[in-house]
Amino acid sequence: MNKRRVDLTVNNRAVSMMVEPRLSLADALRGELGLTGTHLGCEHGVCGACTIIVDSDPVRGCLMLAVQAEGAEIVTIEGATPVVGLSEIQAALREFHGLQCGFCTPGMVMVLHHLFSNNPVPSDSEIREALSGQLCRCTGYQGIVNAAKAVAARHMHQNVQPRETSQDHRE
Amino acid sequence: MAIGEPIVRVEDERFLRGEGRFIADYALPRMVEAHILRSPYAHATIRSIGLDQALALPGVHAVLTCDDLPEGLPPIHCRIPTHGDLSPYLQYPLALGKVRYVGEPVAVIVADTRAIAEDAAELVELDFDPLPAVTDPAAALAADAEQVHEAGNLAGRWGFDLGDVSGALEAATFMVSDRFSIQRHTAMPMETRGLLAYYDVGRGLLDIYGPTKVVHTNRNLLATMLRMGEAEIRMIEPDVGGSFGARGEFYPEDFLIPFAAIKLRRPVRWIEDRVEHFAAINHSRDCVFDVTVAADADGIITAFDVKLVTDMGGYIRTHGDVVPSHAGASFPGPYRVRNYRLDAMTVMTNKTPTGTYRAPGMFEANFARERAIDRLAQKMGMERAELRRKNLILPEQMPWHVGTESVKRPTIFDSGNFPLIFDRATDAFGWSLPYQREVDGWKRGRGMCALVEPSGLGPFEGVRIEVDQHGRVQIFSGSSNQGQGHETVLAQIASEVLTVPMEKVRVRHGDTGIITFGGGTYASRTAIIGGNAVYSASISVRTKALDAASRRFGIPVEELDLREGAIWHGLNNEPVAKIGDIARMLMPGNQEILQTPSAGNIPDNDGLVVTSYVRAVSAGAAVFAVHLADVLVDPATGETRVERYMVACDVGRQINPMIVEGQIVGGVAQGLGGTFLEELTYNEEGQLTTGTFTDYLMPNIYDMPPVTSLVFEESPATTNALGVKGVGEVGPSGVAAAVGNAIADALGTSVGLNTLPLTPQRVIEAIGFEVGA
Structure with a gap:
């Protein structure tokens, strides 16, 4: 099948790939760029494990073709993770046992990363809404919600302001 | 002190950073x-499979069909003892002559990429003669039913007849009979299955990445099928995105992918997609109970009389009939009922084969028994908790022999103070406090389930512990991990005994190349049997270190002590040696304490290394639990909302309370899925009609009520040195029962709510019954 060139920005780095038009963005990130932190749980847009940030919005990587990402700015779990250690959200998920098998976790981190980037002190219902498109089979969500609530409480205490745009730890 | 501490998990950082290595993340050169x-088709005769067009597609390397299978290949072995001979129903890796369910493997296509292989699949010409599909066990047992296998649709029939059930039924003052159906659903881990097999032709060695759960068992099974030596095959568990019983059994693909790798002399990777997973993974539950429960005038339950029909699907798999077997063996639950009769039938149909899913047989049996007990209480006019409390097995009756057996092991509850835990549970929940029965037009109901969850089954577990000269500890476990947190739990045990910090302990697991024998992870066993193997090996390491120090420094061993990762003599300010120093001393060939070399081996100098295999006590460790729920029901729509949920249980001893709580809460979520949402339905042609996540709904965040776990350490297990009981399956086990009872209480109904899932339609029907009655 003929391949097409796609130029885009991934985790603040300009990249270009030659891909078949039918290749999903998630497969391209994993296969072409080696960013295997984006997981595929259903490949039909329901489970949310493949959630990435595309031009500041959370997007299902399995429902978008790589060729549709021409010119896009993408953040994956690798980009939402500090060089060493854990982000505040990631550390809270560990502290509150918000993960077990860890397969849905990158998607959870990405939606929370997006949420807190735009809204440092989300309400409980905003937290739930942000997580409502993500499936987790292990935890029953309780630890995930508790982690997000703890981050929100800390932000409230520290008076954290929203960032201009969704940012990346490796800029 | 590491045991008992809610330490954050050592696994978490890699998963949170997106650096977990799951099977789809693995690749090899030339793959x-x-x-x-x-x-x-659900049922058809295979006339021919035309491969020409598929093979002609560029990028396709091979298409393997049943004609390519080795001469004399046996079917996939059942690894568990069964009731009667189920061998006529075993599955071959590829269909031979006939297909028996939609999704049965008929060919393996190997190509440069997964996409090309899928393209080629569309070019394979399947010439099949469809046969009528058998999709219902009752229809399967009819005299003129289409036969799924030549051996007949009734695969097995067995039971128990304990005490005098007939006499008890005749003498009963109160009796309730009802039918309870538990729908087909399954584990549905977030990660689908996958395998990467590599055959090193020159060395004659086969490495397989992707197996989990019972890697040694699977390795031995594959060695038999491939006629290879067991150690010539290495199965390596990657990070695994959940199992819950279904993933990690030996499936057709576990033969086919290694077989293709040998045949093609190239590494072959297979990653299952979700739709494929729906048809291919073991399904579970899918059974019907006919229950009669009898009681005397004082509210003493005098008999359970049970018929159980289980839909096994198209083949018997590695689990055999363990699911109905566990259901039957433990049906009487936490009650001291000596008159118990079971008539169990296992029936073949043209549906995906079945196996275990978390709390196998128990979720089902608890639903049937506890719904029946609520009915009985209603009929007697006795408060529901009081009826249960009156009939609980008493502490002085422990160990309690149920009188049944499952997989050739007697059902014995080793320990427990059921009434004490029951009282604490009902007090904590406020069971007897009055509650408002109506809220904004919704009706509120309260329900409970008392249960005993067996844990820690399976014959043995092994571990090797190595301490290196830097004082770092490596655990090589024969067990496996699919997300439960075993790396943390096993490290905690070694850290405690060896007095080294968690940071210095590492755990490897799920790899046949690291330890000769292993049991694996199932039946809530790893903390118990794997944990006790680590415990016993750690104690041996300590003993070995103290003995070595005693010899080296000439100090009586009873004056030495291991703490802070070092050997201390009495109250001296400096340690005699660090544990790493002892490890260095014990390295083979070390002159320091070596006696005059003998011509043979050097048995005393084999490192600070201990291998330990511990045998499990066959009946395991019994966890008593009480599930309690408050549920709101909208009588107009049948909509339900679980307001609050509590699980109280006695786990004997907690290794990591954070992980214990996580297991319970996550387990309740799965139980709620099975109670309200999840159903694998088939049409008359035997086509799966809920084969995607848009049809098969799993609980999302809005489906979860607040869940409280109340964990006690009242009655340590008497069957293992640590005193721990398994907590992995306590969470889902009682959910359908407690919730079903709560909905019935809300509606004040004495009929209906016997069929899972409890959809709005079924809730409405239960109201309808009541109005009609």
Whole structure:
């Protein structure tokens, strides 16, 4: 099948790939760029494990073709993770046992990363809404919600302001 | 002190950073990819499979069909003892002559990429003669039913007849009889299955990445099928995105992918897609109970009389009939009922084969028994908790022999103070406090389930512990991990005994190359049997270190002590030696304490290394639990909302309370899925009609009520040195029962709510019954 060139920005780095038009963005990130932190749980847009940030919005990587990402700015779990250690959200998920098998976790981190980037002190219902498109089979969500609530409480205490745009730890 | 501490998990950082290594993240040079072509028919005779066009597609390397299978290949072995001979129903890796369910593998296509292999699948010409599909066990047992196998649709029939059930039924003052159905659903881990097999032709060695759960068992099974030596095959568990019983059994693909790798002399990777997973993974539950429960005038339950019919699907798999077997063996639950009769039938149908899913047989049996007990209480006019409390097995009756057996092991509850835990549970929940029965037009109901969850089954577990000269500890476990947190739990045990910090302990697991024998992870066993193997090996390491120090420094061993990772003599300010120093002393060939070399081996100098295999006590460790729920029901729509949920249980001893709580809360979520949402339905042609996540709904965040776990350490297990009981399956086990009872209480109904899932329609029907009555 003929391949097409796609130029885009991934985790603040300009990249270009030659891909078949039918290749999903998630497969391209994993296969072409080696960013295997984006997981595929259903490949039909329901489970949310493949959630990435595309031009500041959370997007299902399995429902978008790589060729549709021409010119896009993408953040994956690798980009939402500090060089060493854990982000505040990631550390809270560990502290509150918000993960077990860890397969849905990158998607959870990405939606929370997006949420807190735009809204440092989300309400409980905003937290739930942000997580409502993500499936987790292990935890029953309780630890995930508790982690997000703890981050929100800390932000409230520290008076954290929203960032201009969704940012990346490796800029 | 590490045991008992809610330490954050050592696994978490890699998963949170997106650096977990799951099977789809693995690749090897020269790797090709496989796609499994599956039967589109539920029941059909195979006339021919035309491969010419598929093989002509550029990028396709091979298409393997049943004609390519080795001469004399046995079917996939059942690894568990069964009731009667189920061998006529075993599955071959590829369909031979006939297909028996939609999704049965008929060919393996190997190509440069998964996409090309899938393209080629569409070019394979399947010439099949469809046969009528058998989709219902009752229809399967009819005299003129289409036969799924030549051996007949009734695969097995067995039971128990304990005490005098007939006499008890005749003498009963109160009796309730009802039918309870538990729908087909399954584990549905977030990660689908996958395998990467590599055959090193020159060395004659086969490495397989992707197996989990019972890697040694699977390795031995594959060695038999491939006629290879067991150690010539290495199965390596990657990070695994959940199992819950279903994933990690030996499936057709576990033969086909290694077989293709040997045949093609190239690494072959297969990654299952979700739709494929729906048809291919073991399904579970899918059974019907006819229950009669009898009681005397004082509210003493005098008999359970049970008929159980289980839909096994198209083949018997590695689990055999363990699911109905566990259900039957433990049906009487936490009650001291000596008159118990079971008539169990296992029936073949043209549906995906079945196996275990978290709390196998128990979720089902608890639903049937506890719904029946609520009915009985209603009929007697006795408060529901009081009826249960009156009939609980008493502490002085422990160990309690139920009188049944499952997989050739007697059902014995080793320990427990059931009434004490029951009282604490009902007090904590406020069971007897009055509650408002109506809220904004919704009706509120309260329900409970009392249960005993067996844990820690399976014959043995092994571990090797190595301490290196830097004082770092490596655990090589024969067990496996699919997300439960075993790396943390096993490290905690070694850290405690060896007095080294958690940071200095590492755990490897799920790899046949690291330890000769292993049991694996199932039946809530790893903390118990794997944990006790680590415990016993750690104690031996300590003993070995103290003995070595005693000899080296000439100090009586009883004056030495291991703490802070070092050997201390009495109250001296400096340690005699660090544990790493002892490890260095014990390295083979070390002159320091070596006696005059003998011509043979050097038995005393084999490192600070201990291998320990511990045998499990066959009946395991019994966890008593009480589930309690408050549920709101909208009588106009049948909509339900679980307001609050509590699980109280006695786990004997907690290794990591954070992980214990996580297991319970996550387990309740799965139980709620099975109670309200999840159902694998088939049409008359035997086509799966809920084969995607848009049809098969799993609980999302809005489906979860607040869940409280109340964990006690009242009655340590008497069957293992640590005193721990398994907590992995306590969470889902009682959910359908407690919730069903709460909905019935809300509606004040004495009929209906016997069929899972409890959809709005079924809730409405239960109201309808009541109005009509």
